[in-house]
Amino acid sequence: MSKPKFAMYWAASCGGCEIAVLNIHEKILDVDANFEVVFWPVAMDAKYKDVEAMEDGSITLCLFNGGMRNDENEHVAKLLRKKSQIMVAFGSCACEGCIPGMGNFSNVNQLIDTAFTTLSTDNPQNLRPQTSYEVPEGTLTIPTMNPLLKTLDQVVDVDYYMPGCPPESHQIAAVVELVIAALQGNAQLPPKGATIGAGNSTVCDECTRKRNVKLIKEFSRIQLTHPDPELCLLEQGIPCNGIATRSGCNARCPSVGAQCIGCYGPAEGVVDYGARLISAFASVIDSENPDEIDKILDGLVDPAGQFYRFNLAGSLLRGSKYAKNGA
Amino acid sequence: MTDKPETKFEPVIIGFTCNWCSYRAADMAGTARMKYAPNVRLTRLMCSGRLDPTFVFKAFAGGADAVLVSGCHPGDCHYINQNYKAMRRFHLMKRVLVQMGIEPGRLKLLWASAAEGAMFAREVNSFVEEVRALGPLNWNSNHVHTADHVMSVVAEGHEHEAEVAA
Numbered sequence A: 001m002s003k004p005k006f007a008m009y010w011a012a013s014c015g016g017c018e019i020a021v022l023n024i025h026e027k028i029l030d031v032d033a034n035f036e037v038v039f040w041p042v043a044m045d046a047k048y049k050d051v052e053a054m055e056d057g058s059i060t061l062c063l064f065n066g067g068m069r070n071d072e073n074e075h076v077a078k079l080l081r082k083k084s085q086i087m088v089a090f091g092s093c094a095c096e097g098c099i100p101g102m103g104n105f106s107n108v109n110q111l112i113d114t115a116f117t118t119l120s121t122d123n124p125q126n127l128r129p130q131t132s133y134e135v136p137e138g139t140l141t142i143p144t145m146n147p148l149l150k151t152l153d154q155v156v157d158v159d160y161y162m163p164g165c166p167p168e169s170h171q172i173a174a175v176v177e178l179v180i181a182a183l184q185g186n187a188q189l190p191p192k193g194a195t196i197g198a199g200n201s202t203v204c205d206e207c208t209r210k211r212n213v214k215l216i217k218e219f220s221r222i223q224l225t226h227p228d229p230e231l232c233l234l235e236q237g238i239p240c241n242g243i244a245t246r247s248g249c250n251a252r253c254p255s256v257g258a259q260c261i262g263c264y265g266p267a268e269g270v271v272d273y274g275a276r277l278i279s280a281f282a283s284v285i286d287s288e289n290p291d292e293i294d295k296i297l298d299g300l301v302d303p304a305g306q307f308y309r310f311n312l313a314g315s316l317l318r319g320s321k322y323a324k325n326g327a
Numbered sequence B: 001m002t003d004k005p006e007t008k009f010e011p012v013i014i015g016f017t018c019n020w021c022s023y024r025a026a027d028m029a030g031t032a033r034m035k036y037a038p039n040v041r042l043t044r045l046m047c048s049g050r051l052d053p054t055f056v057f058k059a060f061a062g063g064a065d066a067v068l069v070s071g072c073h074p075g076d077c078h079y080i081n082q083n084y085k086a087m088r089r090f091h092l093m094k095r096v097l098v099q100m101g102i103e104p105g106r107l108k109l110l111w112a113s114a115a116e117g118a119m120f121a122r123e124v125n126s127f128v129e130e131v132r133a134l135g136p137l138n139w140n141s142n143h144v145h146t147a148d149h150v151m152s153v154v155a156e157g158h159e160h161e162a163e164v165a166a
């Protein structure tokens, strides 16, 4: 009997998700023993036309990472959706846009200008990429950027969500094990639409720091303070996102003295990650005076960046008006 | 929407009031037949402290041109100090919305006691004119620009607790 087929793809992402998969160490041999890898650009040579030639639904498991930044990303997402039985939005970029999704604060022209003119760029002719260019041999084209980066499920139907930037390797290993067991009839897959490889609670729930009453008179930045090693970071005025973030990482960052920045995405039941954090942060401010409140809030230098670092594309507003108005 | 210049832009504004003061102010304005602009669709919450910023983001994403948050005067909240929480949320929310490109004039906080019907009506009228001057926000061009539609977006997931005032 032939083995079930496995695919993994990267759209607008950094490659960290691929590394995280390799980081499951010898379990990667189980992937190889149980699956035939048919498409995985980072690990093997394959062309889109190879995927196009596959029968619909012939790939059993597709781990798709990356957001939908351009029309090529969307094309491959639709193609792999058609060819795959189980489509997993793998990692924060596919689930909620992640760091590339912060491009949704700006419009495409601003993004291109930043990439092609700023200090670190050597571009004396002030060139810009053209999506279509005539050469004697014909027309060369490159993908066109979307005005807003979209999440995978804003483009195709997604079966499961696996959050994390990147997903923790022990979580990936557990999911791989589960899928293998399910294929062998020894386990059941969770219901469609479920979040897999993560907890159902918040990072705070996994954090071992001591919590008292949170009331703060000022926000501080982690690089400017020596946080108490035992006490809740938010209680010390350090903007920690753990309170709205899904558990599953074992509170990695807070346990080594760095605030949670939210890479596991919104906790179960949270509709808009930033809105939940606005509620939470507003609750800890110890003031009933509007001027003082404003002064305390000045300590949060970039609230939208703080609250939507990973979740802008997946949020209710999806991006800023600047991004929406100029393509 | 039409772009004929003679058609006046009618802003769609969602207003959140608390049950004890500001809703009664609005009610008083209504029963005393004080005229105020019909552009604000009021939703009654028990307290301004119940205002989840998610409601506001849903309202803008769903096509609202502006949002009014109102509650009892500071010190007068029927749940002790929850309107101070609303005040802090309002200030933080506004900062985030501005970063999103939503003008600060599209989110207003108004304290009103149950006796301040006239003031409530006046404030609503001037808010409507300010928003009219800002023009349509048009966050999602696929959405219909009506209060009914915006409220259906805001109430999604809250069907069991939603009570939308006429």
Ligand code: FES
Residues within 6 Å of the ligand: B018, B019, B020, B021, B022, B046, B047, B048, B049, B070, B071, B072, B076, B077, B078, B079, B082, B083
């Ligand atoms: S009861 Fe009116 S603001 Fe709390």
